[in-house]
Amino acid sequence: MPVHNADIARTFEEIADLLEIGDANPFRVRAYRNAARVVGELQLDIAATLARGAELPKLPGIGEDLAGKMHEIASTGHCALLDRLRRKMPPAITELLRVPGLGPKRVKALYRELDVQTLEQLYRAAREGRIRKVHGFGEKTETNILQSVEERLSKARRFKLAVATQYADALADYLRRSRGVGNVVVAGSLRRMRETVGDIDILATAGASSDVMSRFVAYGEVKEILSHGDTRSSVVLKSGIQVDLRVVPQESYGAALHYFTGSKAHNIAIRRLAQQRGLKLNEYGVFDGKRRVAGGTEESVFAAVGLPYIEPELREEHGEIEAARAGRLPRLVELSDLKGDLHSHTRWTDGRHSVEEMALAAKARGLVYLAITDHSRRLTVAKGLDPDRLRKQIDEIAGIAVPGITLLKGIEVDILEDGTLDLPDSVLQELDVVVAAVHSRFDLSRERQTERILRALDHPLVSILAHPLGRLIDAREPYDVDMLKIIRKAASRGRFLELNAHPERLDLFDTHCRMAKDEGVLVSINSDAHAIHEFDNLKYGIGQARRGWLEKRDVLNARPLAELKRFSAFRGS
DNA sequence: GCCGTTTTCGGCCCGACTGTTTTCAGTCG
Numbered sequence: 001m002p003v004h005n006a007d008i009a010r011t012f013e014e015i016a017d018l019l020e021i022g023d024a025n026p027f028r029v030r031a032y033r034n035a036a037r038v039v040g041e042l043q044l045d046i047a048a049t050l051a052r053g054a055e056l057p058k059l060p061g062i063g064e065d066l067a068g069k070m071h072e073i074a075s076t077g078h079c080a081l082l083d084r085l086r087r088k089m090p091p092a093i094t095e096l097l098r099v100p101g102l103g104p105k106r107v108k109a110l111y112r113e114l115d116v117q118t119l120e121q122l123y124r125a126a127r128e129g130r131i132r133k134v135h136g137f138g139e140k141t142e143t144n145i146l147q148s149v150e151e152r153l154s155k156a157r158r159f160k161l162a163v164a165t166q167y168a169d170a171l172a173d174y175l176r177r178s179r180g181v182g183n184v185v186v187a188g189s190l191r192r193m194r195e196t197v198g199d200i201d202i203l204a205t206a207g208a209s210s211d212v213m214s215r216f217v218a219y220g221e222v223k224e225i226l227s228h229g230d231t232r233s234s235v236v237l238k239s240g241i242q243v244d245l246r247v248v249p250q251e252s253y254g255a256a257l258h259y260f261t262g263s264k265a266h267n268i269a270i271r272r273l274a275q276q277r278g279l280k281l282n283e284y285g286v287f288d289g290k291r292r293v294a295g296g297t298e299e300s301v302f303a304a305v306g307l308p309y310i311e312p313e314l315r316e317e318h319g320e321i322e323a324a325r326a327g328r329l330p331r332l333v334e335l336s337d338l339k340g341d342l343h344s345h346t347r348w349t350d351g352r353h354s355v356e357e358m359a360l361a362a363k364a365r366g367l368v369y370l371a372i373t374d375h376s377r378r379l380t381v382a383k384g385l386d387p388d389r390l391r392k393q394i395d396e397i398a399g400i401a402v403p404g405i406t407l408l409k410g411i412e413v414d415i416l417e418d419g420t421l422d423l424p425d426s427v428l429q430e431l432d433v434v435v436a437a438v439h440s441r442f443d444l445s446r447e448r449q450t451e452r453i454l455r456a457l458d459h460p461l462v463s464i465l466a467h468p469l470g471r472l473i474d475a476r477e478p479y480d481v482d483m484l485k486i487i488r489k490a491a492s493r494g495r496f497l498e499l500n501a502h503p504e505r506l507d508l509f510d511t512h513c514r515m516a517k518d519e520g521v522l523v524s525i526n527s528d529a530h531a532i533h534e535f536d537n538l539k540y541g542i543g544q545a546r547r548g549w550l551e552k553r554d555v556l557n558a559r560p561l562a563e564l565k566r567f568s569a570f571r572g573s
Numbered sequence: 574g575c576c577g578t579t580t581t582c583g584g585c586c587c588g589a590c591t592g593t594t595t596t597c598a599g600t601c602g
Contacts, residue, residue, distance in 0.1 A: 027585055031574035063575050101591090103600050138593055188602095201602090227590055227601095234590090234601095244602075246589090259587090264602075271586045276578090282587055 003047040008073050009040035011082055012066075017094040018085040020104040021111075034061040037265065039070070041318070043511045047074040060317075090117040100148050101141065109134055123149045158196040159241050160473055161540055162503035165190060167221075167241055168200045174219060175202065175245070180210035182250050187260040191312045193543030195473060195506050199242040203260045205250045216245045252284040255295035258302075259283035265317035273305040273321070281305070313546035332546040333525075335539050337558040340369035343412065343435050343466060343498060343526035348393050349374040350382035352531040355393075355407070356400050361532035363405040369561045371433045372397055373410035376422040379439055385411070387427040394430055406561055408432040412466060417441045419455025421462070428461045433570060435498070435526075437466035438479065446480040453481060457489045463569040464524050464556075465490065467500040467507040475504070483512050490521045494568045496556050499525045499548075501541025502534070513548020523548075524556040 016032035038059050039046065049056060050071060062070070073079050089111075096107045096119065110116040113134045114125050125131050126146040132139050159167075168186045175184045181204055185191075188201030206212045217225050217233055226234040226242070234244045248256040259267060260283065274281035279288055285295025286304040294300035299309050307324045311332050314320040323329050344358055345351035351358070355372055362370040374393065375384040385393060394409050410433040414422035421428065421436065428434055436456045444452065456462055468486065469478035490497055497516055499508045508516070508523065516523050525541040527534055545555065552558045564570055 025574080028574050030585080035574085061575065065574060101600070105599060136593070136598075140592060144591095199602095229590055232589055232602095260602090262602090264586095268586055275586075280587085284588090 003074050003077055005039050005042055005046050007077075008046060008070055009036040011073055011079050012036035012039065012069075014091070014094055015079070015082050015085060017097055017104075018082075018089050018091075021089060021093060021097075021108050022085070023104075023108070031061065031066070034265075035066045038062060041316075043515070046070060050074050092118045095119055096122060099145065101144050102148075106136070109136060119149060157240060158198050158474070160196055160503055161190070161194065161506075161543070162537070164197045164200055164241060167237060167239060167243075168202065171200070171219060171221070171237075171243060172202060175204060175212055175216060178204075178206070178210060178212035178215045181206045181212045183253055184212075185257065187257055188244075188262060191261050192263065192315060193313050193540070193547055195544070199244060201260050202243065202245045203253075203256055204245060204247045205253050205256075206247050207249065210247070213245065213247055246283070248283060250296075251292075252295050254297035254299070254301050255281070255285045256283045258298045261312050261315065263316050266315040266320070269317050269321055270301075270305060270307075273307070277305060279304060311546065313543060314549065316547075330549045330551045333542060333550050333552045333555050333558060335542045336366070337552045337555065338367065338525060338538060338542070339560060340367050340371070340408075340557045340564075341527050341529070341535065341538065342371040342408070342410070342433055342464060342524050342557055343373050343500070344370060344529045345374050345412075346372060348389070349379070349384060350530060355397055356402065357532055358529065359400065359402040359405050359407055361529075361535055363402060365535050365538070367405060367535075369406040369408060369564075371408035371410040371435070373412040373433065373435045376411055376413040378414045378416070378422045384414075384422075387423060390423065390427055391430070410435060412437050414439050415452060415456040417444070417452065419452040421456065421459060425461060431461075433463045434461050435464045435466045436462045438470055442470055442476070442479045444479070446482060449479050450482045450485055453486055454489050457486070457493055457495050462495060463567075464496045464498050464526075466498045466526070467505050467528070468497055468512070469507045469509065471507055472504050473506065478507070484515060487512070487516050487519045487521050490516075491519045496522050496524050496569060499523050499541050499545055500528050501525055501537045501539075501544070502528045503537060503540045506540060506544045508544070508548070510544060510548040513545055513550050513554075517548070517550060517554050522556040523550060523554060526557070 012032045013036040016029050020029045038061060069079055093107060093111060096102055114130055116122050116125050126142050131137050131142040131145060168190055172184050172186055183205045185203050187203045189197040190200060204212050213233055217228050217235060221237045222235045223238045224236040226236060231247050234242060236242050246256060246260055271281045274286060279286050285292045286301055294304040302309050308329060310320050310324050341362055346353060346355050346358055359370055375382040377384040377386040390411060397407050397409050400407060409431045411431055412435045415436050415438050416422055457465060471478035497508060513523060525545055527538050529535050
């Protein structure tokens with residue numbers, strides 16, 4: 001059984017939970033939690049690296065002891081410390097920490113006083129009114145626990161970026177109509193453009209006389225008010241998503257926006273920088289003793305700790321602070337940089353609009369070229385094109401002239417199980433762009449899946465590999481491939497990788513964008529639009545690309561058409 | 574458990590809200 005990074009991360013997380021319940025030094029607990037995060041986000045396969053006999057790079061917050069434990073877990077699948085902790089404490093007890101409102105102290109008290117070890121026992125104790133009798137607990141706490149368990153810990157649910165954005169924008173608009181309110185902005189993981197978000201964070205600036213907070217809790221979509229204070233409140237909307245609103249005075253806008261945007265790991269790192277300079281940073285500003293020295297804008301906060309402005313999408317404590325200090329921050333690509341879209345569908349297959357309608361919609365969004373890339377014949381459910389129908393479509397496209405936008409003749413051709421393409425070269429070579437994609441046999445082994453895609457990239461007529469991992473967020477895992485090999489093949493053959501902007505896909509991942517950039521492979525940010533409104537999804541692709549540190553020069557379709565045509569992948573080679 | 578442009582020891586991000594307790598601990602973000 002190979003040990004994955006996620007297994008090591010989970011082990012560290014469980015150790016942290018058990019240590020915390022066991023009243024260990026909180027900084028020791030934090031060290032394990034930090035290690036779990038670092039390992040979980042690491043691209044490098046730890047067990048495989050160690051198995052090769054190679055050294056692990058020095059990882060932040062991981063010293064001799066934790067590195068040793070990583071070795072131990074990778075080679076044996078076990079960790080002696082965890083085994084020991086599990087013997088001291090019923091291991092199921094850690095699931096109690098997931099109950100909102102229960103932390104290590106209360107879990108320990110419930111275990112000691114009532115021998116509560118599992119969710120079922122917790123539920124029974126609450127139902128029987130035994131919890132309120134424990135010191136430090138009361139009737140209200142007992143009711144809250146009961147309710148949390150009954151809701152089956154729904155907090156774990158995450159929302160796709162595009163879905164959460166709709167709720168957030170509507171609520172922000174509503175709050176902007178409050179009396180005496182200044183800025184209202186969406187912060188948190190939504191502002192960082194994470195693929196999915198756990199909750200919505202909104203920041204408002206207002207004075208004491210504003211009614212923004214009372215309006216917030218009175219919002220028609222609110223199902224439940226979790227907390228309600230002067231400067232901070234939390235609610236759950238009918239859709240099930242939690243929203244936190246924070247209100248600060250105008251002069252604290254920048255500091256609060258930075259604080260409320262996160263990520264948590266980034267914030268902690270920035271606060272440590274402030275501390276090293278003898279400053280204190282909180283959501284109200286940067287302070288030298290009692291004197292406020294910054295905080296009106298985010299720029300001023302960064303400047304106070306000696307850094308240039310860092311874009312929200314980079315704030316994950318993934319090297320952005322070091323890059324900022326060295327003056328090597330990327331100038332991230334922007335939506336307005338896109339000049340074209342190289343993946344779209346029409347009514348010829350499973351799209352909902354005509355070629356001309358799609359062209360007009362793309363042009364309306366400022367694009368100057370659009371590739372029509374309908375499906376190939378194997379995808380029968382989508383009425384995939386055979387050579388005959390594809391030639392008819394090519395003729396149709398040739399006859400359509402929409403001023404201001406150039407239409408490219410293309411195809412999204414299936415990569416068959418053996419790595420060959422679903423259409424003959426004779427018809428493919430009549431096209432401007434060939435987008436190749438896997439739509440079947442997601443279950444192949446890593447070796448065979450990788451070989452299949454490498455072979456497709458070797459095909460002289462393939463331009464772009466579409467949605468390289470095939471994942472559907474929350475619905476289908478990515479297929480198992482060696483992304484580094486694929487990226488290197490693309491580099492050696494002069495091919496391109498797609499970053500599919502559809503909010504269900506967002507495929508490439510951010511980490512692979514960085515990998516592609518490092519290997520010199522341009523990324524094409526494509527909408528995969530099946531209808532005219534879906535060109536709007538390009539903004540989510542841009543968000544993902546920015547999280548992957550991509551600049552304008554790293555993006556294929558940020559280049560003018562004339563430049564694209566000079567690439568061998570667009571001429572066939 | 575980690576880490577060092579004050580340190581190899583002694584620090585480790587910071588504030589709001591709730592509920593229970595009578596001045597604050599626990600939890601959360």
